[in-house]
Amino acid sequence: MTSKTDPVSESLVDMMARDIQAGVFTPGTWLKQIDLEKRYSATRMDVRRALDQLALKRLVRHVPNKGYHVHALDDRQASEIRDVRVILETAAVDSMIDNIRDTDLEDLRKLATRFNDLILTGTILEQYEANIAFHMRLLTLCPNQELVNVVTELRGRGPSAPASQWKTRARVEQxxxxxxxxxxxxxxxxxxxxxxxxxxxxxQTALAESLEVQPSQRKSG
Amino acid sequence: MTSKTDPVSESLVDMMARDIQAGVFTPGTWLKQIDLEKRYSATRMDVRRALDQLALKRLVRHVPNKGYHVHALDDRQASEIRDVRVILETAAVDSMIDNIRDTDLEDLRKLATRFNDLILTGTILEQYEANIAFHMRLLTLCPNQELVNVVTELRGRGPSAPASQWKTRARVEQxxxxxxxxxxxxxxxxxxxxxxxxxxxxxQTALAESLEVQPSQRKSG
DNA sequence: GGTTCAAAAATTGGCGCCAAAATGTTTGCA
DNA sequence: TGCAAACATTTTGGCGCCAATTTTTGAACC
Incomplete structure (x- = not known):
């Protein structure tokens, strides 16, 4: 709404990606361009551009002359993506600890508390966004901005938390x-x-006390 | 190559990405849509789509009402991307060794030899592609396909080898x-x-014998 | 001779229309 | 009544044109 093409299209991609992640569009759903342009009040062309970008991000799949549908990751892909995240985020830990300051800890406590509060009072989408906020705040303690970008992209590509991970209240509380x-x-x-x-x-596994510290990814499938 | 729009557009993105990586378009160059549609004999719309995708991949940058230009990474970003690659590719080593077979070693030897031969007889672009072929063959020993995808994307996003890394013959031979x-x-x-x-x-640093084995990424900047 | 302003050329970018393809529906026939 | 074929509706996707903006060229003026 503010400027011309790029911010609009970019935020449209973000909005659609968030809606997919949050489970508004369940995997397998065909995304009809008419519905999308009404829902986001965007032009046909912007919708198509956004769809293309999401296809590049692997969030949706394109079938020529048929349309775009939300891509459902199989278990293997989901597991592999999680493994890559584990590699990157654990590799970032040292630099995070090197760079952390008291204000960071305060912020993180606030965000974590906010997430916990929303478990009781908030909607799924609010929980989802509070969770993202916490993880982004945590991750950006790492000075490697590119690593942050890659992990953020991977998180967006993985299975949506509300739909597949937070199956039970107990899991969210955990x-x-x-x-x-x-x-x-x-x-x-x-x-x-x-x-x-x-x-x-x-x-999303139980904390095994006897587990080795170093997170070797070994067999990924 | 069989159906209509997607493979065309996809291969256009790949072609342009390869040309950027190979140094056909040097960083900072403004990519005029008219030139591109002549060079790749594509329609205006396909060029624009490809440009958008490349902008999402951070290979080009978009300035509204001005055009797209090849993005030059600053040293910090290049270094950070290299660090992320080091994290991922070293993390993949264990699974690579677990899964390697004799035929893999043979293939790798052929590809490495081919690269060495092309140092003398081949063009820069041939060297570049032989190098990619070797690294892809090596990387795909890792069973985690998503890790392979991420590294491949990172390699494409990093500074092009011919332009910035293979400055000297000695470096290529190394x-x-x-x-x-x-x-x-x-x-x-x-x-x-x-x-x-x-x-x-x-x-692209000298092999330091006294260096620690584990590749901690510590300070990335 | 250099600078500034204006007109023209070139380039980007948005919008809409229409054809091709697919889906859903109705109708006709066995 | 069940199946199949033709029709209608919906949806995708490509193409082209024109407006908005920028860059370049040229000229006049200081």
């Missing part, structure tokens, strides 16, 4: 607890602990 | 030697050595 554990590990400058928690958090 | 060293390390199942060579190869 995520909230893990956020706080991460902050504690950060405050204690305990890189090993942070890596362990992050790995379990991303993989 | 790269060729390092390829062979990687194969030797693979054959010996020596993960540490392979990680060390890979790190130096990606960062």
């Amino acid at each position: 995520s909230g607890r893990e956020h706080l554990m991460m902050i504690d590990a950060l405050e204690a400058r305990d890189a090993s602990a942070l890596r362990r928690i992050l790995t379990a958090h991303i993989r | 790269s060729g030697r390092e390829h062979l060293m990687m194969i030797d390390a693979l054959e010996a199942r020596d993960a540490s050595a392979l990680r060390r060579i890979l790190t130096a190869h990606i960062r």
Whole structure:
């Protein structure tokens, strides 16, 4: 609305990506251009551009003369993406601990608390966005901006949290607890602990105490 | 190549990306749509779509009402991208060694030899493509397809090898030697050595013998 | 001779229309 | 009543034109 082509199109891509991530469009849904231009009040051309960009990002798939549909990742892909995230985010831990300051910890506590509050009072979408906010704040402690970009893209490409990961209330609450554990590990400058928690958090697996610290990705499938 | 729009557009993106990587369009060059549609004999619309996709990939930058120009990465970004590649490719080493077979080693030797031959007889573009072929063959030993995708994308986003990395003949020859060293390390199942060579190869730094084995990314800037 | 302003050429970018393809529906026939 | 074929509607996708903006060229003036 403000300027001409790029910010509009870019935010349209972001909006659509967020809606897909948040589960507004479930995997397999055919995205009809007419519906999209009404929903986002955008022009046909902008919708098509956004669709193309999302196809490049692998969020949707394009079938010529048929349309675009939301791409459902199979388990193998989802698992592989999680493994890549684990590699990158655990590799970022050292630099995060090197660079963290007290204000960062305060911010993170606020964001983690906000997420926990929204488990009770908020909508799924609010929870989703609060979760993203926490993780972005955490990740940007890493000075490597490109690493942050790659992880952000991977998170967007992975299966949407509300749809597939937060299946139960208990699982969401567990995520909230893990956020706080991460902050504690950060405050204690305990890189090993942070890596362990992050790995379990991303993989959505139970924290195994006997697990090795280093997150070797070994067999990925 | 069979159906209508997508493969055409996709290959156009690939062609333009390769030309940018190979240094046909130097950083800063304004990509005029008319020239592009003549060079690739594509329609105006396909050119614009490809340009948009390349902008999303950060290979070109878009200035509204002015056009698209080849994006020159600053040193910090280039260094950060290299660091991310080091993290991912060294993390892949274990699974590569787990999965390697004799035919893989043979293929790699052929590709490495081909690269070395082309140092003398081939054009820059041939060298560039032979190098890519070797690295892709090596990387796809890793069973994590998504990791391969991310690294491939990162390689395409980084500074083009002919333009900025292979400044001297000596440097190219050193790269060729390092390829062979990687194969030797693979054959010996020596993960540490392979990680060390890979790190130096990606960062284009001299192999420091006293360097620690584990490639901590620490300070990235 | 240099600078500034204006007109012209070139380039980008948006919008709409229409054809091709696919889907859904109705109708006719066995 | 069930199936199939033709028709109608919907949707995608390509093409072209023209407006808006920028760059370049040229000329006049200081």
